[in-house]
Amino acid sequence: MEFEMQENVLTVKDYQKLRTSAGWSELPEQQIETALKNSLFTIAVKYQEQVVAMGRLVGDGCYICYIQDLVVLPEYQGKGIGKYIIERLVSYVREQGIPDTNITLGLFAAIGKEGFYQKQGFHIRPNDHRGAGMEIILPVHQDTGA
Template identity: 90%
Template sequence: MKFEMLENVLTVKDYQKLRTSVGWSELPEQQIETALRNSLFTIAVKYQEQIVAMGRIVGDGCYICYVQDLVVLREYQGKGIGKCIIERLVSYVKEQGIPDTNITLGLFAATGKEGFYQKQGFHIRPSDNRGAGMEIIIPVRLW
């Protein structure tokens, strides 16, 4: 399978399509535009003139980064695309690093996808020296 990895050109339309293809909720276009603009790095994977996968990095770019929104359309899963995206995202983070320092690259794995990320070198939390990952969803309302 010959596919093309495009950097920093992910569109709102493709982002929304990939998101909803895996059962994630639709987001307002303005929210997606802002999220993509504020991302450190994005990947869009093109196959036969169609975007079939995406991934992005968010964070501060030198100490803490996160893999965000890694999605491969179901019919293209198991073909090595996700692995290629992760490899490029990790490579990008390494390129941004300050010499002789470490960068933490975190992520939230979808249920059942933990094994994929473990194969790419990620470790499950909690572990002996790291606590559980946590999150809070903050609703934004106009007053």
């Protein structure tokens, strides 16, 4: 199988399709458009003109970055695509870094996928040196002007 990797061309349609293939909720188009526009870097992997995988990087580009999305369609998993995406994202982060500094590259692994990321050099938190990753989901309400 010959795969083609494209950088910074991920579309709203392909992003939504890959999200739902992973069992994630659908998002409004405007939210996806803004998220993609504000991403540091995106990868779309194509096979026979169809996007079959993606990776998305967010952060400040010099101190903290996060792999926010990494999705490979189920029928294409186990072919090295995810590893290839991780390698390119890591390479991109290193390219952006300031010489003689460190960049923290974080992510939230889906349940059951931790081993994949450990094979790529990531460490589970909490550990002896770092606390647990945490999150809060904040609803955004339309301002009614009242």
